[in-house]
Structure formats: structure tokens, C-alpha cells
Amino acid sequence: MSLKVNNLSAGIGNLCILHDIDLKIEKGTLNVLMGPNGSGKSTFASVLMGNPKYKRVEKKPYLSLNGKDISNFEPHERAKCGLFLAFQNPSGIPGVSVANLLKTSYQTVQRSDNTPSKKSAHNPALSVFKFHQELVLTAERIGVPRDFLGRSLDGDFSGGEKKKLEMLQAIVLKPKYAVFDEIDTGLDVDALKTIAGAILELKKKGTGILVVTHYHRILEYAKPDVVHVLVKGRIVASGGCKLALEIEKNGYSKWSKSKN
Ligand SMILES: Nc1ncnc2c1ncn2[C@@H]1O[C@H](COP(=O)(O)OP(=O)(O)OP(=O)(O)O)[C@@H](O)[C@H]1O
Ligand SMILES: [Mg+2]
Secondary structure, eight states, X not given: OEEEEEEEEEEETTEEEEEEEEEEEETTOXXXXXXXXXXXXXXXXXXXXXOTTSEESSOSOOEEETTEEOTTOOHHHHHHHTEXXXXXXXXXXXXXXXXXXXXXXXXXXXXXXXXXXXXXGGSHHHXXXXXXXXXXXXXXXXXXXXXXXXXXXXXXXXXXXHHXXXXXXXXXXXXXXXXXXXXXXXXXXXXXXXXXXXXXXXXXXXXXXXXXXXXXXXXXXXXXXXXXXXXXXXXXXXXXXXXHHHHHXXXXXXXXXXXX
């Protein structure tokens, strides 16, 4: 069981940002993607989620989730299949409360899951009651104050608070595969530990995870299984934890000198 990217090249207009990317995220593993600013990490995350802004160079199948080809799926269809993206810069949605967004997306995703254990989610009354109970507990666990749940997603949350809310979404939606784009940026040290703990918890429950990060710091609390390095839109190295340490020490210069 895996999320598999096969020979992906993509960009905007005539600009090709990603080149020939092959990458596999196994169920229940923690994968990390590192790379210099502008190397294409967020573009990669967006393409995985099906952002129509980016065009593929070739229209061949490039993405499968547990063996199912989802290359031509819309973003909401990918979400229903169990794919989740936490944005580097989450957008505000004025007039929509955190709780409402979470409840609606939870119900939508659960309704499309036909496994017997999810049958209770088809009963709206039961799901709303259980959902709120769980939401309050989960929010508390990752340091999201209860009153945040009633607040509008209008962009007035602080940088770190937005990251915690992204993580809250991931925990609530229980995705099969989750991509966290710089979830550690701007977090205080306690929040960093909490977020790392939440990542490990998701992993334990079987979610395949891709964390995009610039820093080794979060990896001290959540040890990755695989580290990939993206430079100028290409995967130039893959390895274990040591690779992230090496980057912390020496940067990307040894790969940046390579051809475009
Ligand atoms: N609409 C666009 N028009 C032109 N160039 C774009 C557009 N969108 C993205 N790019 C370029 O694509 C490249 C990759 O951007 P991307 O945001 O994926 O980088 P990143 O690796 O996530 O960087 P960072 O670490 O700073 O978040 C950048 O050089 C960016 O300027
Ligand atoms: Mg980015």
C-alpha cells in the first residue's frame, strides 16, 4: 500500500518546475522532503493534490493511491480517496468557522469511505455528536484553545496557530496519505514537540506521511524513515536520517552546482 509518483514533470505555462520525479510513500512511514528555497517543494505538494494551476508536461498517469490511478482526479476527489495537504500558507475562508469546516470536510470524506468501521459516519446525528466530542479533545491535545473552534477562518490566526489548525484538520480527517508543507515553520519549541508527536501518532495509525521542511529540528522529535532532497525540481538524493543532518551541516551546495 503506497502513494506512488511516477515520472512526474510539471510547471506553469512554459516554465517547467518539476522534472522526472519518482517517489513512493509507503503506508505508515514518515518521509521528508528537503530542498533550497524555490526548488519546487510546494509545487510538488500542490501537484499531488491536483492544483489545476500546474500543468503536467505529459498527460501519462503519474499518481496512484493504493494501486488506484488518481492522476486525473480533482482535488476534492483526491481528498475523498484519503489524500491530505497541509498548506505552507493556508488561505483564510471568511465567514466559515473552524468547527464547521472540519465537520463538513470530515462528513464528506467519511461518507466516501465504504469500509464497515466507518458506517456510523453515515448516521448524521450520531456523527455530529461524536464529532464534537472528539474535536474538542483533539484540539485540547494539540494546544488549540476551545474558543478557536468557533472563530472564523478569516486569516486572523497567528502563523503558529494556523499550523496547529492544519494539524487539527489532519488528525480529524484521518487521511491515508498526508503532506505537510512546512508545518514546523514559525512554531515555538513546545508547539514543535506537540506537532511532531501528532505526526508520529498519525504514522502509528497507518498514515503515510510526507513532511516538507527546511530544518532538522522537527526530525529530532519525529525520526523519518526516508529523506529526499529536491534541487531545481529534481530529486538529487534519497537516504536516511543522516542525510538531513548532512544538509543541516553543509547545505545544498554540492547539488546546486549541477545542471538545470
Ligand atoms: N505562477 C508562477 N509563475 C512563475 N514562477 C512560479 C509560479 N509559481 C511558482 N513559481 C516558481 O517555481 C519555483 C518553485 O516554487 P515553490 O514554491 O514550489 O518552491 P519551494 O521549494 O516550495 O520554496 P520554499 O522553500 O521557499 O517554500 C520558484 O522559483 C517559484 O518562483
Ligand atoms: Mg514552499
